[in-house]
Amino acid sequence: MVEGKINKIHGWAAMKPGIKVEPWSYTPRPIGENDVEIKIEYSGICGSDLHTIKQEWSGTTYPAIVGHEIIGKILTKGAKVTEFNEGDLVGVGAQVFACHRSDCKPCNNNLDPHCPRGVFTYNSKYPDGEQAQGGYAEAVRVDSKYAFHIPSSIDPLYAAPLMCAGTTVFAPMLRKGVKKGDRVGIVGIGGLGHLAIQYAHALGAEVVAFSHSPNKRQECLDLGASKFVLTSDKKDVDAHRHTLDFLFITSNSNSNQYNEFISWMDFEGIVVLLALPEGHMTFSPFEFVLNEV
Secondary structure, eight states: OOOOSOSSEEEEEBOSSSSOOEEEEEOOOOOOTTEEEEEEEEEOOOHHHHHHHTTSSSOOOSSBOOOOOEEEEEEEEOTTOOSOOTTOEEEEOSEEEOOOOTTOHHHHTTOGGGOTTOEESSSOBOTTSOBOOOSSBSEEEEEGGGEEEOOTTSOHHHHGGGGTHHHHHHHHHHHHTOOTTOEEEEEOOSHHHHHHHHHHHHTTOEEEEEESOGGGHHHHHHHTOSEEEETTOHHHHHTTTTOEEEEEEOSOOOGGGHHHHHTTEEEEEEEEEOOOOSSOOOOOHHHHHHHTO
């Protein structure tokens, strides 16, 4: 077994529900033959981190070191790791392990995030019961399948948010087939929304940004939006009903807003929910059926 270089990891952990974190250390798992040990240089702050430490999604195990937008350099690698060398700059997102067994349906269909034995970067347990801890720390150990080379053309400082926020918006755009000429709406111009506008624009779509804040108009246009719709302006909103091919919802909107969102869709449009607001969503099935959304 390969010996790690950092055998006591120091980080910042939430000890109870709230937004306070404090210094805390833990002994990491032994480095397996497929694992890598990473010295962390940057860690983004994701909305999921705050939901978790505040226990808004319930089920948080404390102490909890969060952070799943990790950029750092390989310190140590397991005996079977061939795709990385010590010193390589890598990124880690929201997952650090899956079983990849031959009898695992999700893993064998390139859906390993749904692996029943999968492990998220934090607030998740390995099959042996060991708790995973995240990126608000000096180092982390993960399965090498969940470390990704960061190109030299990307400043590491800006790469961190791509590991969660970037993946969250870009992956469904690719899966759903967003292409040149599509009319793509983005709701919620925050961490996810800023990136969603840029990705959709880069894919050649006509991007419509929806926000309740007039102060975000110019920023959205600068990022690549073709149009900005102020959601408090009824006339502006009405002009954009039944006009979208895709709508990516990235905000923790009130549960009663979804009927409004659906009304913006053209027939057979696709709504992609990327935010995880508390509670339950409420909407009329008639909006879905009548618009064939």
